Amino acid sequence: MALSSKTFDYAGGAVNDLFAASAFESKATGYGLEAYNYDLAASMADKNADFTRTSTALKMTQLERQKYSVLGGQQADVASSGFQSSGSALDILRDSAQQGALQEAVAHQQGLIAEEGYRTQAQSFRNMSAASKLAQEQARKSQKNAWINTAVKAAATVASIAL
Amino acid sequence: MPNIRQIVAKDVSLNPSETGTTAVVNNARRIAGVYGDIAQMQQQDGRSFNQSIQAAGDVFVQYAEHREISQGSATFAETQATLSQLWNEHAKNADPNDAETAVRFQKDVLEPALEQWRGAFVTARGQDYAENRVSRLREHMFEKTRSDMATLAGEAAQVNMRTMSNQLSVMVRADPTSLDMALETLNHGVGAMFDSSPNLTGPQASAARTKISQAASEAIVKAAVFGAIEKNPTEGLKLAQDPKYSKYITGMEVGQFEREARAQERMALAEQRYAEMQRKEQKQKLSEDTVKAMVDNLYSPNSTLTIQNVRDAKDQLSLQHFEHILGMVERRSKPDPRATVSAETSSALLERMWLPEGDDRKVTTLDPIREEMIAGRLSKADFNFLNEQFDRASTPDGSRLSTQKKQLMDAVKPLFDKPSSLVPITDPESRLKLMQFMKQVDGEIMEARKNGKDPQAVIDKYSGPNMMQHLSPWQASLQDIMKKQAERMRAPSPATTAPTTPVVTTTPTAPSVPKPTGFPEDAVRGDDGKYRVIRNGVPYIVMPKGN
Numbered sequence A: 001m002a003l004s005s006k007t008f009d010y011a012g013g014a015v016n017d018l019f020a021a022s023a024f025e026s027k028a029t030g031y032g033l034e035a036y037n038y039d040l041a042a043s044m045a046d047k048n049a050d051f052t053r054t055s056t057a058l059k060m061t062q063l064e065r066q067k068y069s070v071l072g073g074q075q076a077d078v079a080s081s082g083f084q085s086s087g088s089a090l091d092i093l094r095d096s097a098q099q100g101a102l103q104e105a106v107a108h109q110q111g112l113i114a115e116e117g118y119r120t121q122a123q124s125f126r127n128m129s130a131a132s133k134l135a136q137e138q139a140r141k142s143q144k145n146a147w148i149n150t151a152v153k154a155a156a157t158v159a160s161i162a163l
Numbered sequence B: 001m002p003n004i005r006q007i008v009a010k011d012v013s014l015n016p017s018e019t020g021t022t023a024v025v026n027n028a029r030r031i032a033g034v035y036g037d038i039a040q041m042q043q044q045d046g047r048s049f050n051q052s053i054q055a056a057g058d059v060f061v062q063y064a065e066h067r068e069i070s071q072g073s074a075t076f077a078e079t080q081a082t083l084s085q086l087w088n089e090h091a092k093n094a095d096p097n098d099a100e101t102a103v104r105f106q107k108d109v110l111e112p113a114l115e116q117w118r119g120a121f122v123t124a125r126g127q128d129y130a131e132n133r134v135s136r137l138r139e140h141m142f143e144k145t146r147s148d149m150a151t152l153a154g155e156a157a158q159v160n161m162r163t164m165s166n167q168l169s170v171m172v173r174a175d176p177t178s179l180d181m182a183l184e185t186l187n188h189g190v191g192a193m194f195d196s197s198p199n200l201t202g203p204q205a206s207a208a209r210t211k212i213s214q215a216a217s218e219a220i221v222k223a224a225v226f227g228a229i230e231k232n233p234t235e236g237l238k239l240a241q242d243p244k245y246s247k248y249i250t251g252m253e254v255g256q257f258e259r260e261a262r263a264q265e266r267m268a269l270a271e272q273r274y275a276e277m278q279r280k281e282q283k284q285k286l287s288e289d290t291v292k293a294m295v296d297n298l299y300s301p302n303s304t305l306t307i308q309n310v311r312d313a314k315d316q317l318s319l320q321h322f323e324h325i326l327g328m329v330e331r332r333s334k335p336d337p338r339a340t341v342s343a344e345t346s347s348a349l350l351e352r353m354w355l356p357e358g359d360d361r362k363v364t365t366l367d368p369i370r371e372e373m374i375a376g377r378l379s380k381a382d383f384n385f386l387n388e389q390f391d392r393a394s395t396p397d398g399s400r401l402s403t404q405k406k407q408l409m410d411a412v413k414p415l416f417d418k419p420s421s422l423v424p425i426t427d428p429e430s431r432l433k434l435m436q437f438m439k440q441v442d443g444e445i446m447e448a449r450k451n452g453k454d455p456q457a458v459i460d461k462y463s464g465p466n467m468m469q470h471l472s473p474w475q476a477s478l479q480d481i482m483k484k485q486a487e488r489m490r491a492p493s494p495a496t497t498a499p500t501t502p503v504v505t506t507t508p509t510a511p512s513v514p515k516p517t518g519f520p521e522d523a524v525r526g527d528d529g530k531y532r533v534i535r536n537g538v539p540y541i542v543m544p545k546g547n
Helices: A005-080 A088-162 B019-092 B100-118 B124-174 B176-196 B202-231 B233-240 B243-248 B251-298 B307-312 B319-332 B339-353 B367-374 B380-393 B396-417 B430-450 B456-463 B467-474 B478-490
Strands: B531-535 B538-542
Touching: A005 A088, A005 B019, A088 B019, B019 B100, B019 B124, B100 B124, B124 B176, B124 B202, B176 B202, B176 B233, B202 B233, B202 B243, B202 B251, B233 B251, B251 B319, B307 B319, B319 B367, B339 B367, B339 B380, B339 B396, B339 B430, B367 B380, B380 B396, B380 B430, B396 B430, B396 B456, B396 B467, B430 B456, B430 B467, B456 B467
Parallel strands: none
Antiparallel strands: B531 B538
């Protein structure tokens, strides 16, 4: 095999392929990060599902609580009417305590949900920043490479005239 | 009645918070969006880096490719040159008929070098370039090595064929009748040579085979024709015109062979004549050597030469020499001629002997000297002197000196003939004195040579400003001349000893004319026909009495 234009065609092609490989690596990284973000979103969705289930349970409990509340009102009315019923006051206290705790837990849980949402958003923006910085760095590299290629082609142009 | 108040929880429902969920859900979507943005930025970075790396990589690759190809071009040229040189060295010492030579080079040298060169390239385009160049160079070297081996094999085949052709040509030139056998031998040799060569294959080899075979056949046939013409021009021409061999000889060459045949005939005739001339020259030389030995014997103090000896040696002598030696043997018993006669003959012969080459009058053999000897116009001493001069003139140095001696003789001869300008009377003994003078000059030259001195000094001495002083002892006084002239006029005719046939004389003395009556007894006729007498050393012209 002799030295010819094809030699440099192949060499140029190899360099081109190296950069193409790097480009695919970048794309893979991009897709990876996209997947990671989707994973994050999925995770968030899962959490939201849990939140929804919890919320549903809470709502069921609350409906149960309303039913008992109505019954309690009826028993109270009964008691006030002279009917004998044992233990009713204690039940009412216990029930109130439970309602208060529930209220706190829901508020707390809702705060956590919002926090988690913002944390995820922050992480996502950081990822976005890192990607942009990487793109900036690559753009600078490409700029330098463009100068190098310009010099090489200019020199080649002059040399081709001189030869 | 008592009224008991009870606590009742008013609202026990829990309300889920949607704050976190809503924020988480909303932010999850937003974070995914942010990370989506981060991923988009990272993807954008990746795309940008990809583009930058590609851009820079493209440039780097271009640079690396350019650098590689640029450097590779230079090193490729160097590699190619090195490989070519290595191949040349490899091929230079290779056996042209070894088929593995190129393969071994490709395997052991070429491929490792190409692999090493190609290994230096790391870019795709560089490797493409290298592969292309390597492929091209491999192809080139393959062709080159194969071609070179074929060339080497072809050259080797050519050399072998030429050797065979030359040997067969020599054979058929000596024996033209073996031409057909030689051609058959050649064809078998060519076939064996090309068929057995692993590097000579394909159409080129076939073409080379045909070409070499044809050229060798032509050379052999022509050699046979030449050989036949040398032996018998007519038969040789028939061979050249034989249709059987027409494919080896062009019409122009047939014409050349015809001219060659005629030239051969002329040459044969010339050789015949030359041989005849050689025989004659040899015979003449033998004759000359024989007659010379006989003459030496004849004039030696203890001569034993007889007429019979001469007759016995007749076969070795030319007719002229035979007659000469016979005449000289007969002449041996007779007295020498008068000194003046011999001197005149000698001076005339010397003049002719010293003439320049090409002059018809020049004496080129000893025959004229011998003929004068036989005729009685030469003394033995002058004969020997002339023989010596002839021998010396035959050498290069002697020839040069002879020319100068002739110039000296020409210069002094008039001074010997007419010592006085007052009286136009020739000294009757001028030739005798001239010869004595020349003999003295020659003696001094021989002495100078003997003493290692330059003979030229002798010539210069007599031909310089003091010539008259050196000649004065040889010149006769006017009185002596007139006296000798008068004696000559009174003397009887020298017919008994005088030459019967006058020789050529350059300065003939005045003819001996009977003196008319009426003149004084001592009156002498001059060259002008006038008669003179000397009184108190003074010449006077006299007239006959009564006038």
